[in-house]
Amino acid sequence: xxxxxxxxxxxxxxxxxxxxxxxxxxxxxxxxxxxxxxxxxxxxxxxxxxxxxxxxxxxxxxxxxxxxxxxxxxxxxxxxxxxxxxxxxxxxxxxxxxxxxxxxxxxxxxxxxxxxxxxxxxxxxxxxxxxxxxxxxxxxxxxxxxxxxxxxxxxxxxxxxxxxxxxxxxxxxxxxxxxxxxxxxxxxxxxxxxxxxxxxxxxxxxxxxxxxxxxxxxxxxxxxxxxxxxxxxxxxxxxxxxxxxxxxxxxxxxxxxxxxxxxxxxxxxxxxxxxxxxxxxxxxxxxxxxxxxxxxxxxxxxxxxxxxxxxxxxxxxxxxxxxxxxxxxxxxxxxxxxxxxxxxxxxxxxxxxxxxxxxxxxxxxxxxxxxxxxxxxxxxxxxxxxxxxxxxxxxxxxxxxxxxxx
Amino acid sequence: xxxxxxxxxxxxxxxxxxxxxxxxxxxxxxxxxxxxxxxxxxxxxxxxxxxxxxxxxxxxxxxxxxxxxxxxxxxxxxxxxxxxxxxxxxxxxxxxxxxxxxxxxxxxxxxxxxxxxxxxxxxxxxxxxxxxxxxxxxxxxxxxxxxxxxxxxxxxxxxxxxxxxxxxxxxxxxxxxxxxxxxxxxxxxxxxxxxxxxxxxxxxxxxxxxxxxxxxxxxxxxxxxxxxxxxxxxxxxxxxxxxxxxxxxxxxxxxxxxxxxxxxxxxxxxxxxxxxxxxxxxxxxxxxxxxxxxxxxxxxxxxxxxxxxxxxxxxxxxxxxxxxxxxxxxxxxxxxxxxxxxxxxxxxxxxxxxxxxxxxxxxxxxxxxxxxxxxxxxxxxxxxxxxxxxxxxxxxxxxxxxxxxx
Numbered sequence: 001x002x003x004x005x006x007x008x009x010x011x012x013x014x015x016x017x018x019x020x021x022x023x024x025x026x027x028x029x030x031x032x033x034x035x036x037x038x039x040x041x042x043x044x045x046x047x048x049x050x051x052x053x054x055x056x057x058x059x060x061x062x063x064x065x066x067x068x069x070x071x072x073x074x075x076x077x078x079x080x081x082x083x084x085x086x087x088x089x090x091x092x093x094x095x096x097x098x099x100x101x102x103x104x105x106x107x108x109x110x111x112x113x114x115x116x117x118x119x120x121x122x123x124x125x126x127x128x129x130x131x132x133x134x135x136x137x138x139x140x141x142x143x144x145x146x147x148x149x150x151x152x153x154x155x156x157x158x159x160x161x162x163x164x165x166x167x168x169x170x171x172x173x174x175x176x177x178x179x180x181x182x183x184x185x186x187x188x189x190x191x192x193x194x195x196x197x198x199x200x201x202x203x204x205x206x207x208x209x210x211x212x213x214x215x216x217x218x219x220x221x222x223x224x225x226x227x228x229x230x231x232x233x234x235x236x237x238x239x240x241x242x243x244x245x246x247x248x249x250x251x252x253x254x255x256x257x258x259x260x261x262x263x264x265x266x267x268x269x270x271x272x273x274x275x276x277x278x279x280x281x282x283x284x285x286x287x288x289x290x291x292x293x294x295x296x297x298x299x300x301x302x303x304x305x306x307x308x309x310x311x312x313x314x315x316x317x318x319x320x321x322x323x324x325x326x327x328x329x330x331x332x333x334x335x336x337x338x339x340x341x342x343x344x345x346x347x348x349x350x351x352x353x354x355x356x357x358x359x360x361x362x363x364x365x366x367x368x369x370x371x372x373x374x375x376x377x378x379x380x381x382x383x384x385x386x387x388x389x390x391x392x393x394x395x396x397x398x399x400x401x402x403x404x405x406x
Numbered sequence: 407x408x409x410x411x412x413x414x415x416x417x418x419x420x421x422x423x424x425x426x427x428x429x430x431x432x433x434x435x436x437x438x439x440x441x442x443x444x445x446x447x448x449x450x451x452x453x454x455x456x457x458x459x460x461x462x463x464x465x466x467x468x469x470x471x472x473x474x475x476x477x478x479x480x481x482x483x484x485x486x487x488x489x490x491x492x493x494x495x496x497x498x499x500x501x502x503x504x505x506x507x508x509x510x511x512x513x514x515x516x517x518x519x520x521x522x523x524x525x526x527x528x529x530x531x532x533x534x535x536x537x538x539x540x541x542x543x544x545x546x547x548x549x550x551x552x553x554x555x556x557x558x559x560x561x562x563x564x565x566x567x568x569x570x571x572x573x574x575x576x577x578x579x580x581x582x583x584x585x586x587x588x589x590x591x592x593x594x595x596x597x598x599x600x601x602x603x604x605x606x607x608x609x610x611x612x613x614x615x616x617x618x619x620x621x622x623x624x625x626x627x628x629x630x631x632x633x634x635x636x637x638x639x640x641x642x643x644x645x646x647x648x649x650x651x652x653x654x655x656x657x658x659x660x661x662x663x664x665x666x667x668x669x670x671x672x673x674x675x676x677x678x679x680x681x682x683x684x685x686x687x688x689x690x691x692x693x694x695x696x697x698x699x700x701x702x703x704x705x706x707x708x709x710x711x712x713x714x715x716x717x718x719x720x721x722x723x724x725x726x727x728x729x730x731x732x733x734x735x736x737x738x739x740x741x742x743x744x745x746x747x748x749x750x751x752x753x754x755x756x757x758x759x760x761x762x763x764x765x766x767x768x769x770x771x772x773x774x775x776x777x778x779x780x781x782x783x784x785x786x787x788x789x790x791x792x793x794x795x796x797x798x799x800x801x802x803x804x805x806x807x808x809x810x811x812x
């Protein structure tokens with residue numbers, strides 16, 4: 001269902017690797033129907049297109065349905081009907097999984113079919129299955145990742161080429177990395193959906209994106225990026241979930257990332273996820289988080305898994321959530337970067353020390369006079385904002401940003 | 407079977423996370439017997455130790471056997487008997503899998519049980535299952551990795567702290583990263599076994615370590631390491647397998663790795679594997695490649711998989727191999743690093759250009775006079791050695807090393 005970029009890639013891989021795939025799953029994987037409202041007269045399977053969902057839902061020969069339409073509607077309704085009809089569903093649609101995952105997994109369980117979504121997080125990077133299976137003997141302490149390639153590309157252009165946010169966004173659009181309406185990427189919603197899916201998978205309770213404090217990168221300035229570099233790190237859009245007792249701290253926001261952390265070096269449109277288990281230590285997963293063939297290859301692998309496990313459900317499952325297990329973001333503890341205007345930088349730093357506790361001044365060769373940047377000690381965010389208001393009486397606070405705890 | 411470092415970790419995790427594990431696999435995972443010739447009177451399961459393998463093989467209640475004894479004998483005989491008796495086996499023993507994988511997988515298939523070995527490559531890092539399942543829709547073009555943490559620790563001490571190979575090895579032994587007899591690590595055999603397992607998994611034919619050209623790091627000097635740094639990269643022990651038609655190029659050797667490649671930055675005892683699929687692009691896996699709990703957590707995850715899939719075999723399988731699909735290493739094409747003594751460096755470089763084709767001189771601030779280091783164009787190894795012999799008439803060749811193609 002859906003013959004856009006990813007759908008076209010799925011078709012391409014299924015046709016190109018038909019023999020290899022058949023050998024691996026012990027039967028032919030045949031594309032019976034493709035649902036799309038558009039016409040594709042030049043497709044090698046042009047005769048199998050339909051505009052009518054009923055052609056799919058009512059066809060008992062179709063045992064696995066791929067949903068790569070994106071968006072919540074009509075994907076949600078279609079997927080739900082397919083599962084209820086006893087068809088396994090594979091999707092790359094993070095919006096759908098983040099909004100309806102618990103419900104759809106419950107239907108899949110009741111019908112003893114699979115609902116798989118490896119491609120919804122990290123494109124081609126194996127994440128869902130390794131987290132679920134390979135790290136199953138671990139208690140997962142925290143997950144931190146760069147889960148949106150578009151924003152990482154933009155930030156890297158700012159970091160490496162001194163490009164403004166606006167210019168870097170325009171370049172990303174020109175290269176096809178960013179949509180014409182880039183809000184889902186640059187406002188952080190895409191990364192937020194992905195960390196919600198991972199948190200649900202790992203901690204067992206659905207986390208709805210609305211419960212998660214989400215900041216995009218639109219307010220990140222070249223000055224912030226320069227100070228992060230001078231500090232020895234980089235500004236990255238970090239999606240983070242960590243266990244805190246029986247609750248979860250979860251947030252998506254641009255953060256200062258230390259230079260000795262692998263996430264500070266992730267290039268271009270790549271994604272990287274770091275997972276810390278109590279036994280495994282930190283494990284990293286790296287690769288292309290989006291794109292036609294990378295995403296499609298993850299979809300096809302899930303299809304193959306469905307075919308191989310027709311009568312044995314994958315036991316991926318989580319409970320529905322109310323947001324009650326999500327701690328309020330004001331309580332999350334981070335060191336903070338503060339940029340301020342101050343005629344007397346030394347006096348302002350002394351004031352900062354007094355208010356926040358001993359701060360670390362960031363030395364930058366070409367600092368403008370009348371400007372001061374520093375890192376505070378670790379503080380709960382509510383405490384930080386209160387003290388920052390106090391500090392704002394003595395200096396002109398221009399920007400603040402969290403320092404990632406990875 | 408085996409209550410050494412990893413075996414102790416397996417027990418620890420199974421006891422510590424008993425409830426969580428039971429919940430995930432829908433039944434209790436109970437340690438019925440532990441085989442070890444030593445006594446463990448203080449173990450919480452001291453009453454379950456046995457010195458007699460027959461207590462395990464003849465106990466029909468034991469459905470999954472963990473082999474973490476290491477070494478080929480008696481592990482091979484014990485594992486074979488367990489599989490033939492219809493018990494699933496989980497192992498962390500790379501020597502066993504590299505030497506007997508095809509045979510043991512065939513027995514497991516015939517008996518419809520599982521033979522799993524996620525922990526044999528990369529410790530806690532999920533590699534086997536992601537390669538097999540998540541990247542199943544890809545044709546894997548190449549695999550390159552740092553698969554031995556001990557040698558990576560030693561090389562990094564040479565790189566970062568200017569320590570000699572001997573001192574770095576002594577430090578690794580002091581820290582418990584290297585065995586008292588470190589040959590398997592420093593001679594490259596451990597990394598070679600792991601790349602053999604991955605090549606078999608990905609290309610479908612067993613590759614015996616004896617078929618693979620393997621060089622360790624014992625001949626790497628501080629001077630090589632410094633020239634690699636001056637060139638903009640690092641010396642790393644690289645295990646590499648790549649598809650070439652229906653054959654495989656496979657090698658384990660120290661190589662110059664370019665600074666913009668993720669493998670050049672892998673720290674300490676960490677491992678990293680880069681896999682390139684035709685659709686996925688390059689995917690990276692990173693983490694602790696050894697150690698008690700990391701390795702044990704991978705073993706326990708495999709045990710859980712066996713319990714969950716009692717009647718459904720994982721379809722991991724490869725054919726036995728004769729080495730016929732392994733191309734001779736003399737034909738592998740690499741650029742080469744050459745270090746030589748030369749009274750007239752300019753003349754020697756001109757000679758090198760003449761013999762190898764246009765070479766790239768490595769500029770190093772503190773180069774000794776009478777010394778020259780350069781990188782040749784890409785050449786088949788047999789061609790390189792022939793031309794190097796010719797070049798040796800004009801200069802005193804002190805060291806050569808491959809430049810990794812990743």
